[in-house]
Amino acid sequence: MSKYSIWVLEYCRVEELPASAVVYGAHNRGTLRLPFCYTLVKGPDFAALIDVGYNDVDHGRELTEMFGISNWRDPHTVLGECGLTPEQITHVILTHGHFDHMGGTDLFPKATFFIQERELSRWVWAMSIGRRFRWLMEAVDPGDVLRVVELARQGRLVSLEGALEDVLPHIDLYPAHESHTPGSQYVVIRNDGKRDSADVWVMAGDLIYQFENLHGNNEADPYYVPVGLGSGSQTNMLLAIDEMIKRAGGEMRRVIPAHEEGLKTVFPSRIAASGLRVTEIALADGEPSRVR
Numbered sequence: 535m536s537k538y539s540i541w542v543l544e545y546c547r548v549e550e551l552p553a554s555a556v557v558y559g560a561h562n563r564g565t566l567r568l569p570f571c572y573t574l575v576k577g578p579d580f581a582a583l584i585d586v587g588y589n590d591v592d593h594g595r596e597l598t599e600m601f602g603i604s605n606w607r608d609p610h611t612v613l614g615e616c617g618l619t620p621e622q623i624t625h626v627i628l629t630h631g632h633f634d635h636m637g638g639t640d641l642f643p644k645a646t647f648f649i650q651e652r653e654l655s656r657w658v659w660a661m662s663i664g665r666r667f668r669w670l671m672e673a674v675d676p677g678d679v680l681r682v683v684e685l686a687r688q689g690r691l692v693s694l695e696g697a698l699e700d701v702l703p704h705i706d707l708y709p710a711h712e713s714h715t716p717g718s719q720y721v722v723i724r725n726d727g728k729r730d731s732a733d734v735w736v737m738a739g740d741l742i743y744q745f746e747n748l749h750g751n752n753e754a755d756p757y758y759v760p761v762g763l764g765s766g767s768q769t770n771m772l773l774a775i776d777e778m779i780k781r782a783g784g785e786m787r788r789v790i791p792a793h794e795e796g797l798k799t800v801f802p803s804r805i806a807a808s809g810l811r812v813t814e815i816a817l818a819d820g821e822p823s824r825v826r
């Protein structure tokens with residue numbers, strides 16, 4: 535009995551990203567394909583997104599070119615694959631402030647947003663300490679930070695100081711401070727509705743990009759490898775990976791990296807007319823499949 539349906543929705547991609555950006559230290563491994571996605575969690579009384587992608591206008595368009603991004607599609611197209619519109623999104627959980635996760639807040643006009651307070655305030659701090667520190671802002675659009683502040687002014691932002699259980703029924707948020715970013719958080723979905731759940735999905739944000747961060751190149755004798763981009767510490771990223779696996783009952787396959795092309799080898803998926811992939815992680819009782 536699954537309470538919620540969960541789909542990872544690709545909205546654009548980078549065809550050739552240096553592997554070292556994904557797996558720390560993989561400097562001579564060439565490039566790999568990196569899908570950019572947000573995750574839809576649909577319940578009987580809400581439609582929540584984990585992250586919002588970005589908007590391909592203004593500085594977002596410049597970032598498209600800087601990162602070599604292709605096939606960006608707006609959320610009407612992307613969510614339409616699951617029969618929803620952006621106006622029907624009621625809640626958004628922002629895992630962190632990088633442009634490809636927090637840049638699309640304007641596109642979901644009815645939603646209430648959840649972020650770690652530290653994530654927002656530390657980006658303001660990073661902007662204030664001078665140009666020589668601008669590497670910190672490499673994947674952050676200052677306009678996105680201002681847009682999140684505007685959400686607060688509108689009464690549509692909830693900023694969290696640490697963990698929050700049941701942000702929505704059976705959905706918990708946990709911080710991973712000074713890891714990939716100053717105030718990253720990940721999402722735990724207890725899909726049988728139980729506190730001590732046997733059906734947990736952990737949506738990892740960018741605490742991992744791909745499966746390899748969970749097990750290195752040795753699935754038989756796994757070891758954790760940090761992602762190639764982080765402004766906190768690699769040690770904190772490894773501790774967060776360990777914590778996520780434990781919250782998933784020790785099952786690595788239940789920790790979901792949204793930038794992983796290989797989700798298609800584990801979960802049912804299809805390529806939409808847009809050329810983008812829809813991946814079905816879980817299906818609530820009575821909900822029609824969107825991939826079959």
Ligand SMILES: [Zn+2]
Nearest residue numbers: 630632714740
């Ligand atoms: Zn990121």
